[in-house]
Amino acid sequence: MKKILIIGLTAFIMLSCQTNSKPKHSETSDKNETSFDAVPSENVKAFYFHSTRRCNTCVSIEKVVKNTLQLIYKGDVELKLVNVEEDKNKDILKEYNITSKTLLLVVNGEQINLTNEAFMYAVSKPEKLKNLIIESLSKTN
Numbered sequence: 001m002k003k004i005l006i007i008g009l010t011a012f013i014m015l016s017c018q019t020n021s022k023p024k025h026s027e028t029s030d031k032n033e034t035s036f037d038a039v040p041s042e043n044v045k046a047f048y049f050h051s052t053r054r055c056n057t058c059v060s061i062e063k064v065v066k067n068t069l070q071l072i073y074k075g076d077v078e079l080k081l082v083n084v085e086e087d088k089n090k091d092i093l094k095e096y097n098i099t100s101k102t103l104l105l106v107v108n109g110e111q112i113n114l115t116n117e118a119f120m121y122a123v124s125k126p127e128k129l130k131n132l133i134i135e136s137l138s139k140t141n
Helices: 002-017 056-073 087-095 115-121 126-136
Strands: 044-050 079-083 102-107 110-113
Touching (some): 056 079, 102 126
Parallel strands (some): 044 079
Antiparallel strands (some): 044 102
C-alpha cells in the first residue's frame, strides 16, 4: 500500500511541476490515420505492464492503446500485456527496468513512457490519450 501511495504521490508531483511548461500536445488536435506519417511497424513495440488486479482505468488504458494501434497499424503492431507480478516476466521487466504499472512504447529503439498521461486521460479524455500515442508514433515527432 505504501508503494502505491509513493508512486501516486511521485506522479502527482511530477505532473504538478510540468504545469508551467509549454504543453507538448494540443488538447484540440484531432488526428486520424491519414493525417500523419507513422513510424514503420517493424520499428515499434508497445507494452502495458500491469498487476494482477486491474481497475477500470487499467482496462481503459488497454482498450485505448489497442484501438489506436489497430487504427494506425491494422494489426501489424500489437500491445503486449505483461503482468509485473508473474515470475515468468522477470526478464522483460529487467530489460526495460520496470517495477510497476507502465505504458511503454519503444519507437526506433527509444523508450517513450506514457504512464502518467495514460492514467490521467484513459477514462476522462480517451481521445487525448489516443492523440498522444499517435504523436509518439509520428515520424515527425
